[in-house]
Amino acid sequence: MITVALDAMGSDLGPGPLVKGAAELTREDRDLAVLLVGDEPTLSKHLAEQRYDPAKLAVVHAESVVNMDMKPAEALDAAPNCSVLVAARLVRDGEAGALVSSGNTGAVILAAARTFERLPGIRRTAMAAVYPTERTHGPRKDPFALMLDVGATLNCTAEDLVGFAVMGTAYSRIISDIGRPRVALLSNGTEPNKGTPAIVEAHKILMELDSVEFAGNVEGLDIPRGTVDVVVCEGFLGNVVLKMLEGVSEVVADLAKDAYARKFLWRMGLTMLSKGLREIRTMTDWKQYGGAPVLGFDHVVIKAHGRSNHRAIRNALIVAAKAVEKDLSGEIRRALPTPPDAS
Amino acid sequence: MITVALDAMGSDLGPGPLVKGAAELTREDRDLAVLLVGDEPTLSKHLAEQRYDPAKLAVVHAESVVNMDMKPAEALDAAPNCSVLVAARLVRDGEAGALVSSGNTGAVILAAARTFERLPGIRRTAMAAVYPTERTHGPRKDPFALMLDVGATLNCTAEDLVGFAVMGTAYSRIISDIGRPRVALLSNGTEPNKGTPAIVEAHKILMELDSVEFAGNVEGLDIPRGTVDVVVCEGFLGNVVLKMLEGVSEVVADLAKDAYARKFLWRMGLTMLSKGLREIRTMTDWKQYGGAPVLGFDHVVIKAHGRSNHRAIRNALIVAAKAVEKDLSGEIRRALPTPPDAS
Numbered sequence: 071m072i073t074v075a076l077d078a079m080g081s082d083l084g085p086g087p088l089v090k091g092a093a094e095l096t097r098e099d100r101d102l103a104v105l106l107v108g109d110e111p112t113l114s115k116h117l118a119e120q121r122y123d124p125a126k127l128a129v130v131h132a133e134s135v136v137n138m139d140m141k142p143a144e145a146l147d148a149a150p151n152c153s154v155l156v157a158a159r160l161v162r163d164g165e166a167g168a169l170v171s172s173g174n175t176g177a178v179i180l181a182a183a184r185t186f187e188r189l190p191g192i193r194r195t196a197m198a199a200v201y202p203t204e205r206t207h208g209p210r211k212d213p214f215a216l217m218l219d220v221g222a223t224l225n226c227t228a229e230d231l232v233g234f235a236v237m238g239t240a241y242s243r244i245i246s247d248i249g250r251p252r253v254a255l256l257s258n259g260t261e262p263n264k265g266t267p268a269i270v271e272a273h274k275i276l277m278e279l280d281s282v283e284f285a286g287n288v289e290g291l292d293i294p295r296g297t298v299d300v301v302v303c304e305g306f307l308g309n310v311v312l313k314m315l316e317g318v319s320e321v322v323a324d325l326a327k328d329a330y331a332r333k334f335l336w337r338m339g340l341t342m343l344s345k346g347l348r349e350i351r352t353m354t355d356w357k358q359y360g361g362a363p364v365l366g367f368d369h370v371v372i373k374a375h376g377r378s379n380h381r382a383i384r385n386a387l388i389v390a391a392k393a394v395e396k397d398l399s400g401e402i403r404r405a406l407p408t409p410p411d412a413s
Numbered sequence: 414m415i416t417v418a419l420d421a422m423g424s425d426l427g428p429g430p431l432v433k434g435a436a437e438l439t440r441e442d443r444d445l446a447v448l449l450v451g452d453e454p455t456l457s458k459h460l461a462e463q464r465y466d467p468a469k470l471a472v473v474h475a476e477s478v479v480n481m482d483m484k485p486a487e488a489l490d491a492a493p494n495c496s497v498l499v500a501a502r503l504v505r506d507g508e509a510g511a512l513v514s515s516g517n518t519g520a521v522i523l524a525a526a527r528t529f530e531r532l533p534g535i536r537r538t539a540m541a542a543v544y545p546t547e548r549t550h551g552p553r554k555d556p557f558a559l560m561l562d563v564g565a566t567l568n569c570t571a572e573d574l575v576g577f578a579v580m581g582t583a584y585s586r587i588i589s590d591i592g593r594p595r596v597a598l599l600s601n602g603t604e605p606n607k608g609t610p611a612i613v614e615a616h617k618i619l620m621e622l623d624s625v626e627f628a629g630n631v632e633g634l635d636i637p638r639g640t641v642d643v644v645v646c647e648g649f650l651g652n653v654v655l656k657m658l659e660g661v662s663e664v665v666a667d668l669a670k671d672a673y674a675r676k677f678l679w680r681m682g683l684t685m686l687s688k689g690l691r692e693i694r695t696m697t698d699w700k701q702y703g704g705a706p707v708l709g710f711d712h713v714v715i716k717a718h719g720r721s722n723h724r725a726i727r728n729a730l731i732v733a734a735k736a737v738e739k740d741l742s743g744e745i746r747r748a749l750p751t752p753p754d755a756s
Contacts, residue, residue: 258648289652290656291656294661310599314636
């Protein structure tokens with residue numbers, strides 16, 4: 071049985087969807103238990119409205135919560151027993167195998183940094199995100215690719231980017247079942263000499279690294295096309311790119327909103343067009359699928375979107391358990407290049 | 414009469430669309446003349462197929478051409494009389510007021526750098542590009558905003574970013590007739606302390622600069638929404654963002670390709686949906702509208718897309734003439750902050 075600690079407070083939609091997602095999951099035929107961490111009276115009240123398997127679910131009290139608008143460092147300093155820190159300590163102490171939170175992103179990363187160890191050879195952690203692509207990926211033909219870092223580390227050295235490539239490879243192997251995921255550096259041209267000095271240097275290192283299936287540089291054009299399985303970039307760029315994809319989805323979604331028109335298309339047999347519009351809608355919902363892993367710690371951390379519904383929470387818990395079961399941290403450790411100062 | 418020097422060689426589609434665009438323009442009621450620069454026999458042959466006003470059009474011979482796949486510095490060194498350098502010298506020597514080229518981007522920027530002077534206070538030049546947005550801008554309700562730099566200067570100092578803000582303001586005032594265009598820095602958060610050190614410092618300078626209507630930082634989400642009229646960022650980021658928008662347009666355009674379905678929608682009276690699909694198609698054609706100015710020189714330079722059709726060339730020539738007529742360079746010069754070392 072794998073146990074996941076779920077920080078059940080601090081999400082944009084309140085604890086309701088988190089409790090519901092966890093409760094429903096316990097009724098599925100899975101070796102997966104959940105510790106709901108947060109204000110005990112509140113969580114018990116929400117739980118009373120759900121059917122669940124009590125053998126697979128328990129509430130762990132935490133006396134306070136970090137809200138979305140708080141500054142992470144100040145909030146954690148002021149509340150050492152807030153739900154995200156209590157949940158992280160449950161993982162550190164072996165009570166749970168992974169941490170899932172849909173709260174304040176900065177606070178989740180900082181709580182992990184203060185509670186867990188970084189993997190040897192990883193100087194900076196990365197947050198990875200899946201995003202929709204035209205091409206499909208892996209044996210399940212997922213219409214998604216992985217991008218990292220999307221905001222944990224603003225400026226990166228060549229070694230940081232190499233670490234991200236290794237971590238993205240491991241995560242993609244484990245979660246998407248892609249044997250040798252193709253990994254590329256995001257740059258302003260495909261030639262090896264294109265990009266910032268850190269990108270040019272990372273390109274050289276990755277060319278020699280057997281544990282990564284390195285496809286060279288890709289350009290902005292390749293992001294929506296989905297040319298590779300894993301796109302590596304520094305956190306500042308990844309943040310802008312990811313938010314831009316959200317913005318594009320919002321704008322395009324306006325087109326697909328007219329339910330009458332879509333129904334009419336079906337009736338008229340214009341299924342292709344109607345399907346296309348539905349696909350755009352699905353793409354605009356991509357934030358709801360699972361969560362974003364924070365990679366580089368010795369424990370699994372998944373940050374679910376702040377507006378996750380109960381289905382997204384369920385998916386994030388399943389992804390977290392899969393990462394534990396398949397030993398994500400060990401996979402990353404084995405694929406890292408030997409650091410120069412250790413040779 | 415304003416004269417524009419058009420580098421008529423080196424485009425992806427050959428000189429045909431360039432000659433046609435220039436020829437048709439001379440038959441319009443405009444005070445605009447064109448010098449077609451390139452291989453005289455080739456251009457004359459193309460001209461023979463067009464109707465044009467010979468009082469407004471002349472061919473200037475250039476003995477060689479820089480192709481798209483050449484390295485700019487090597488190509489210009491090897492061919493001092495290539496069409497883009499000959500065209501630039503016509504501008505420097507007062508024979509023409511502006512340079513337009515749809516050839517090798519790096520060669521156009523380098524030819525300008527070797528032939529023109531940079532404006533006082535401008536350390537690095539910037540290439541600006543219009544891109545489609547949800548919101549409209551200015552008195553003509555243009556569904557476009559301006560972004561710079563999109564690739565001329567990879568890494569920027571705070572002063573470079575401030576210069577880009579000033580140049581973007583001037584260009585937007587002159588070309589889009591926006592009195593006080595709203596300008597923002599692209600960052601990973603709206604707070605003044607978000608972003609790289611150069612962005613944080615540029616934010617402080619722009620807050621104090623009266624000649625720029627500074628709206629603070631915007632995020633990736635704001636790019637497709639079109640929250641501001643001018644988005645300022647370093648060239649590496651702008652390059653990735655712009656190419657990603659092209660990629661998104663391509664992917665979305667697949668939906669709108671089914672002409673039968675669109676026609677059917679019209680017949681069925683589903684005009685709203687049909688119009689939406691048409692708008693997506695128009696957005697995917699945005700590269701065809703005018704060209705990208707290279708800003709920071711003492712002369713007007715417009716880089717048209719390498720796949721420009723004759724209509725796009727015509728538009729680029731008109732934009733170039735408008736920039737000369739309204740004194741773009743003077744507008745930029747007057748709006749620049751006094752450099753610290755000159756005070």
